[in-house]
Amino acid sequence: MTAxxxxxxxxxxxxxxxxxxFGVGLTxxxxxxxxxxxxxxxRLVGLYLTVNVLAGFLMAPLAGILTxxxxxxxVILWTFxxxxxxxxxxxxxxxxxxxxxxxxxILASITGAGWITYMAASRSYVQAILPVALLGxxxxxxxxxxxxxxxxxxxxxxxxLSYTGFATVLLISSALLxxxxxxxxxxxxxxxxxxxxxxDSQQTGFMAGIRYIGSQRLVFSLGMLSILPLIVTQLxxxxxxxxxxxxxxxxxxxxxxxxxxxxxxxxVAGLITGFLIAKVAERRLISYLFGLATLGLLVLTLxxxxxxxxxxxxxxGLSNSVLRVVINTVLMKxxxxxxxxxxxxxxxxxxxxxxxxxxxxxxxxxxxxxxxxGFLVMAMIMLIGVVxxxxxxxxxxxxx
Numbered sequence: 001m002t003a004x005x006x007x008x009x010x011x012x013x014x015x016x017x018x019x020x021x022f023g024v025g026l027t028x029x030x031x032x033x034x035x036x037x038x039x040x041x042x043r044l045v046g047l048y049l050t051v052n053v054l055a056g057f058l059m060a061p062l063a064g065i066l067t068x069x070x071x072x073x074x075v076i077l078w079t080f081x082x083x084x085x086x087x088x089x090x091x092x093x094x095x096x097x098x099x100x101x102x103x104x105x106i107l108a109s110i111t112g113a114g115w116i117t118y119m120a121a122s123r124s125y126v127q128a129i130l131p132v133a134l135l136g137x138x139x140x141x142x143x144x145x146x147x148x149x150x151x152x153x154x155x156x157x158x159x160x161l162s163y164t165g166f167a168t169v170l171l172i173s174s175a176l177l178x179x180x181x182x183x184x185x186x187x188x189x190x191x192x193x194x195x196x197x198x199x200d201s202q203q204t205g206f207m208a209g210i211r212y213i214g215s216q217r218l219v220f221s222l223g224m225l226s227i228l229p230l231i232v233t234q235l236x237x238x239x240x241x242x243x244x245x246x247x248x249x250x251x252x253x254x255x256x257x258x259x260x261x262x263x264x265x266x267x268v269a270g271l272i273t274g275f276l277i278a279k280v281a282e283r284r285l286i287s288y289l290f291g292l293a294t295l296g297l298l299v300l301t302l303x304x305x306x307x308x309x310x311x312x313x314x315x316x317g318l319s320n321s322v323l324r325v326v327i328n329t330v331l332m333k334x335x336x337x338x339x340x341x342x343x344x345x346x347x348x349x350x351x352x353x354x355x356x357x358x359x360x361x362x363x364x365x366x367x368x369x370x371x372x373x374g375f376l377v378m379a380m381i382m383l384i385g386v387v388x389x390x391x392x393x394x395x396x397x398x399x400x
Contacts, residue, residue, distance in 0.1 A: 004137055009129045012187045013076075016180040017122065017145040020080060023176030025153025026160075027087070027111060028237065029259050030169035031104065033161055033252055036241045038099045042371070046238050046363025048108050053234060053355040055112035060349025063117035064209055067341025072125035077184045079118040084177035086110045091170035107170075116352060120345040127332045127340050136277060136329045143325045144270030153263075158256025209342025219334055219343065221388075225286065226327045227351035228385045229320040232293070232378045234355040236262070236316070238362050239374030247372050248306055261310040265317025273325045282326055283389065289326075290385035293319040297379035301372050323385075 004010055035045050066075050086106070093103050126138050160168050213220055244255040276285055296315040303309055335343050366374050 004134055004141065009187050012183045014141055014145055016183040017142060019176050020180035021146045022153050023173040026157050026169050027173045029153055029157035029256065030161060030166055031107065032237055032241050033255060034166040035104060042242050042363040042366040045241060046359045048104055049234060049238055049359040051105050051108035052112035053352040053359065055109040056116035057349045057352035059113035059116050060345040063120045064342035064345030067120045067124050068338060072121045072128060073184060073187055075121035076118060076125060077181055079114045079121065080177045080181035083110055083114040084174045087170050087174045091167050095167040116348050119348050120341045123328065123344050124340040127337055132333060135332045137274060139325045139329045140270045140273045143321050144267055158252040161252050209339055209346060212339045213343060213346060219331065222327050222331055223347040225385055225389055226347055228381055229323050230351040231355055231358065232381055233320060234359060235362050235374060235378050238359050239366055239371045242366055243371035247304060248309060250306060254306060258309060258313050262313045262317035265314040266321035269318045269321035273322050276322065277326065282330060285326055286323060287386060287389040289319040289323050290382050290389055294379050294382040294386060297375045297382060300375040
């Protein structure tokens with residue numbers, strides 16, 4: 001831990017990740033509730049998220065190429081500025097004219113494209129600046145920073161929406177992204193970009209990244225498993241607002257607490273993942289966590305109790321977060337550095353594509369049969385992870 005936080009490059013990145021994660025969490029929680037509150041339509045909540053993930057999917061090829069060709073520090077910096085500045089304009093529009101589908105569509109687009117680019121650049125940046133021995137601890141720290149930001153945002157967003165409004169959420173989110181950009185700007189230009197021997201060749205093309213993934217069977221399997229928690233997290237965002245309103249009969253404060261409990265689970269995951277990896281074989285740990293997530297989602301399908309809901313969302317946040325840490329660590333160890341940006345972008349882009357259609361479809365399902373059915377759909381997705389990890393990874397040689 002001391003060796004990791006003693007590195008200025010990682011320390012400043014870590015702080016920026018926490019601060020920006022809080023801003024992103026505020027926007028995510030706030031936008032979902034705001035759309036449902038104004039329109040009373042799960043379909044439009046799903047549509048908002050569909051625009052968000054489709055923007056990320058369309059941005060994924062460019063994000064991977066930029067990450068592998070340019071300074072990852074610079075790409076991270078511009079992902080912050082590229083979201084903060086347009087959000088300030090949208091805040092002024094909403095503050096003056098009120099709710100607008102066009103404004104929300106633009107917000108969904110810039111946040112989706114910015115997030116997918118940030119994920120590719122930030123994970124590649126960590127791989128570039130740290131030795132292999134520190135990658136597991138670094139990924140745990142990254143998960144902690146993400147979840148600290150997210151669960152704090154879940155608690156605060158509900159209060160802000162109750163007493164002020166969504167424009168205030170956008171103002172705070174923009175300010176936090178600008179602070180994160182300032183931290184990144186102070187990092188010395190130390191990390192390397194693509195090796196010069198490949199920088200001008202076809203190896204830096206996006207299709208080369210896809211061919212690389214296709215040639216690595218374990219990377220392919222781990223990548224497919226890695227997108228399942230991402231899909232479920234997005235679908236959780238679709239179902240949670242209406243679940244709180246129609247199933248739990250509660251308000252935005254309870255919705256914020258529900259999101260916060262998910263984030264606390266993620267925070268705990270970051271603290272205990274190192275211990276879990278040391279004690280349990282990684283392939284078994286992946287299977288166990290998919291099983292825990294499946295169980296929690298099945299309980300959410302049946303429960304009507306707020307305390308039990310908070311426990312289940314905590315377990316979902318815990319399992320999803322440990323899965324991300326373990327799978328990302330194994331991928332960082334297995335993927336060549338010159339392909340890391342494109343590999344991350346491919347898997348995140350694939351997840352975004354699936355999420356795009358699934359979000360809208362789940363909104364319709366929730367409107368027709370109830371928000372609890374959405375959690376049953378998510379349970380089935382995580383059950384695929386249980387079966388896949390048990391069958392495929394048992395044949396692979398993954399270290400403890």
